Amino acid sequence: MRFASHLASPFSALASSHVVEAEHVTGADLVALAKGEVMAISVDRYCDPELGREIAERLLSDEHRYTEYENVPDVHKWGLNTYEGLSSREHEEHYFADALPAIQSLREYWAPNISPIDRLRLELQEGWPGGANMEYLDGQPLFVGQARIFHEGKGAIPHQDFLPWELRDRQHAQGVDNFAELIGQLTANMYLITPESGGELELWPAGYDYPAYDLLRSDPSSYGLDRGRIPEATTTLKPHDGLLILFHATRVHAVRPSQGSDRVALSTFIGVRGTDKPLTYWS
Numbered sequence: 001m002r003f004a005s006h007l008a009s010p011f012s013a014l015a016s017s018h019v020v021e022a023e024h025v026t027g028a029d030l031v032a033l034a035k036g037e038v039m040a041i042s043v044d045r046y047c048d049p050e051l052g053r054e055i056a057e058r059l060l061s062d063e064h065r066y067t068e069y070e071n072v073p074d075v076h077k078w079g080l081n082t083y084e085g086l087s088s089r090e091h092e093e094h095y096f097a098d099a100l101p102a103i104q105s106l107r108e109y110w111a112p113n114i115s116p117i118d119r120l121r122l123e124l125q126e127g128w129p130g131g132a133n134m135e136y137l138d139g140q141p142l143f144v145g146q147a148r149i150f151h152e153g154k155g156a157i158p159h160q161d162f163l164p165w166e167l168r169d170r171q172h173a174q175g176v177d178n179f180a181e182l183i184g185q186l187t188a189n190m191y192l193i194t195p196e197s198g199g200e201l202e203l204w205p206a207g208y209d210y211p212a213y214d215l216l217r218s219d220p221s222s223y224g225l226d227r228g229r230i231p232e233a234t235t236t237l238k239p240h241d242g243l244l245i246l247f248h249a250t251r252v253h254a255v256r257p258s259q260g261s262d263r264v265a266l267s268t269f270i271g272v273r274g275t276d277k278p279l280t281y282w283s
Helices: 027-035 049-060 089-110 116-127 168-174 210-215
Strands: 019-022 040-043 066-068 075-078 132-134 146-150 156-159 184-193 201-203 235-237 244-248 253-255 263-272 279-282
Touching: 019 027, 027 040, 027 116, 027 184, 027 244, 040 235, 049 075, 049 089, 049 146, 049 184, 049 263, 089 116, 116 132, 116 184, 116 263, 116 279, 201 244
Parallel strands: 019 040, 132 279
Antiparallel strands: 040 244, 066 075, 075 146, 146 263, 156 253, 184 244, 184 263, 201 235, 201 253, 263 279
16 A cells, blocks of 8 residues: 555645744744645743643643544543544534633633643744634634643554544535535644653654555554554654644644653644645644
8 A cells, every 4th residue: 555646635645754943933944844844843941841740730620622533542632633522413503602711711820821722822923924823614713722641551553533534424424525625724832741752743744645545554453553554654753841742634644652751742734725725724
């Protein structure tokens, strides 16, 4: 099974394995990442490491929004995500009702400092040629700013993330395609707590289209791929507290199991429709 190879596809092979180390997120670096000219962008001390650890502990103690993933046992999250939140009408009601309150709650956790999610939203808006906005579905804003928590010994198997894949059943049932113009999807991780060993981010230079991906799952109900049936990762990044990493969600990526402590990161997806059109963001 081969990686998709068309350069116009969001699953095309990357032209470079270079990782940009920057002081902040710039428009030039964002365009280079979206075009596949670089593998990832990293920004050190995107948030204050000590403050980030303090906020992480508060998120983990939030009885209202700190929960376990439904389809990934022993991996936890703070906040909402489209993969689970838009999976049924019952879930949708809660998702849309809590999207803005959860965004505001995260902002209040960081006050009077700016949260790294809000900082990134501003840098996307100011740096991307077409600006940047919140993602909407059926006229309602999507949540942005989920925290993902891998406890000791836990990680994520190789997988890809693409919003139209997550909502394919919903859109098919409604006979609509809300994201026909979405040609790529980036992701941003802002690391609040990182283990001394393990927890590395593994990146592959390309991804699969949906039929091929479906055939390569580790089992039919799994969210991810069978590592033994795909090439090895070409880039491995070791996160540390306060670091931001942006990379392609639509290419294969994985997280090695954490050793010795939890791994906590805020995250958001970033939708790409072209340099002349706004980026969008959601979790």
